Amino acid sequence: MKPKLHIVWFKKDLRLEDHLPLQSALGSGEKVLLLYLFEPELMSGKDHHHRHSRFAYQCVQSLQEQLQAFSLSLCVAYCPFETALEIIEIDYDIECVHSHLEVGNDLSFRRDLKVKTLLKQKGIEWRETAQNGIRRGGLHRNQWDQDWKNYVHTEIIPLQLNGTNTISIVLPSLPDHWIAAFEKDGHPEQKGGRKAALEQLRQFREEGSFSYQKNISKPLESRSSCSRLSPYLSFGVLSIREVFQVGLSEYNKGGNKRNWDAFLSRLHWQAHFIQKFESESRMEFEDVNRGYILLQRAENEAEMQAFFKGETGIPLIDACIRCLLSTAYLNFRMRAMLVSYFTHTLFLPWQKVAHFLAQNFLDYEPGIHYSQLQMQAGVTGINTIRTYNPIKQSREQDPKGVFIRQWVPELQYLPDELIHEPWKLSKMEEQFYDLILDTNYPLCRIKVEEENRKNSVQLWEHRKNPLVQEENLRILQMHTTSNRSVQFRAKAILND
Ligand SMILES: Cc1cc2nc3c(=O)[nH]c(=O)nc-3n(C[C@H](O)[C@H](O)[C@H](O)COP(=O)(O)OP(=O)(O)OC[C@H]3O[C@@H](n4cnc5c(N)ncnc54)[C@H](O)[C@@H]3O)c2cc1C
Known part of the structure; x- marks a missing residue:
């Protein structure tokens, strides 16, 4: 008899906090594998750049550091999901894969369809949870604003990692020359990871937000007056709800209401546009009209x-x-x-x-x-x-x-x-x-x-x-x- 296993598949949700799939897997009481994949097919996409993988790598490193404090680990591999599954199955009886629902490009959507078929064939449950208030399919907008509003206002359940039972497993690793390139310092781009994200949020709260609207259109000044949270939101290092709740508490303090109001509207646009794409993804290729x-x-x-x-x-x-x-x-x-x-x-x-x-x-x-x-x-x-x-x-x-x-x-x-x-x-x-x-x-x-x-x-x-x-x-x-x-x-x- 192989031991039962639940997998948490991290995708564009590179955080431990406000992470429902992680909480659901930990709640199973079974052994858990935390998994992140650098997927060759997605990395060769025409919209992909090395800088995206480097940012993801930095986020993954940051997750590892956070997990180490609880003697836990994240398994990071360079292979398609099917390959990882095949290797894991040798030693474990996989009961369920937990992940956030991803609204990605055509490549990631097709990958998800393949994974869905594979898991179904094997009788493994795939529990996909909506993220940032986006609905799968979403063929109309009835109730959408209200649901999004409910989502951003819902209290975040604090993370409990004590007593967690995670396993590690050997999977194909990232090529060494890539790791060396990712770890090389001196890139003028924003750095990935939770620590960097929280520091960016702090800086915006305490400094940038005061001149947010004044400078939002200026190419130079906007760089320090805008939140610069976009890569952290896109890679899921911060959830929209986390950022919204910080913004709301700043708004409620008064004093800088106009700027926070403008900022909070943009968090709503983020979801509005992603939902639009989710509902009509052919717009990756052709005019929506x-x-x-x-x-x-x-x-x-x-x-x-x-x-x-x-x-x-x-x-x-x-x-x-x-x-x-x-x-x-x-x-x-x-x-x-x-x-x-x-x-x-x-x-x-x-x-x-x-x-x-x-x-x-x-x-x-x-x-x-x-x-x-x-x-x-x-x-x-x-x-x-x-x-x-x-x-x-x-x-x-x-x-x-x-x-x-x-x-x-x-x-x-x-x-x-x-x-x-x-x-x-x-x-x-x-x-x-x-x-x-x-x-x-x-x-x-x-x-x-x-x-x-x-x-x-x-x-x-x-x-x-x-x-x-x-x-x-x-x-x-x-x-x-x-x-x-x-x-x-x-x-x-x-x-x-
Ligand atoms: C052609 C074009 C392509 C864009 N591509 C992207 C993209 O790939 N990823 C991306 O995150 N943003 C994109 N934007 C929207 C916007 O330019 C960036 O979100 C913003 O400049 C990021 O800087 P910031 O985090 O300081 O934003 P802030 O002004 O501080 O806003 C906070 C957050 O709200 C969201 N947001 C802000 N403006 C918009 C907007 N107009 N539409 C939707 N969400 C918004 C972002 O998540 C942003 O991080 C694009 C805009 C244009 C015109």
Whole structure:
């Protein structure tokens, strides 16, 4: 007789706190295996980047440290779930696999379908628990806001690890050269793990939150005024409910209510967009409003490559791309501006920028990513089409060009009034400021305002297409309870 075993499969929920699957497994009274898998198939996905695995690795290390205090361990392996199961089954009779329900990309969804079939064949129960208030399938939004509100207000059961009986097992391990690369210091990106997440939350509570709304759109200042919790939320190092309850208690203290109100609304958007994706995941590949599939777009390889390298000749666009490549973070407004430039100014299809951005955002969360991309690209049909002018943004959000100078050093000697539009330099000024256009910085030949105007007319005109109209109704019925729910304000969720 093999001993009975319950497995806790950690996915994008890399924490011990507010973790219902973990609590459910511990409550079984049987031996428990805590398992995290680096899955080769997901790691080779087009939206994946080494930086995501490194962040996950740091989170896993942090979990190990937490568990060591209770003489427990997490088993970390590099293999598909099926391989791990086969090895574990040699010595154990697996009764149940506990995990959070994952709203990931198409690859992880297909993986889950395979796992489901396999476990069913073997008579092993798979207990999947909803996370962050997201419903599986979710074909309508009835009751959704109320359920989410109930979820974020529910008390969190404190973690009890004493007396736990976990086992460890030998599974295929991560290649050594990867571990060495993951452990190398000096990355300018945010660091994974619970300790780092709590420190980030503390910093926002005590410092950043006071200038949250004032700086939210500025590329430089937002980096210290926004919460910067997104990677911790995407990898589940913190649950939405944990963060919500901290925010709510700060809101209730008074004094800084407006900022906390704005922050809490965004936690609701997080779930709103992920639910939208869960309900209609084809939006990873095609326009959520099918009417927009009919719209013809250009594909200019040279323009795309210049964009990906941060060599468009538009200072704020280039600064954002270079900053993103290096630090894996940009604030919301700059992300929206990049998408607007790519899809409205250059009129390229959003699908061509989706993987590039996904790879480079450390906080990549498919549910938010694809919903936001499509909203900013103006292909939902139900949202206002927002076209950003990067020169106007540059003048308003970085008037002295501090952010630009940091990331585009070629422009560092330009005076403030010229840094936003270097193509206006005379030949004499080029010599004077040590900037030879098309030699040490690209000369932008795109007339941004003209292109925006022309393409925006096309997008608005296309809204009249009967299929777009028909799809609008379908989208509204499926993804909103009423128009109000899209503009959900925190006040509605603050108290029961
Ligand atoms: C094209 C595009 C792609 C995006 N892709 C992602 C992504 O992959 N992952 C991701 O987490 N965010 C994404 N966002 C949303 C947003 O830009 C980031 O959540 C935010 O900039 C993260 O910084 P922060 O944690 O300091 O946010 P804060 O302003 O401090 O907000 C707190 C939390 O609320 C959530 N949030 C904030 N803004 C939004 C929003 N507009 N929509 C949904 N949730 C929000 C995030 O979880 C965030 O961590 C995207 C936005 C755009 C325009």
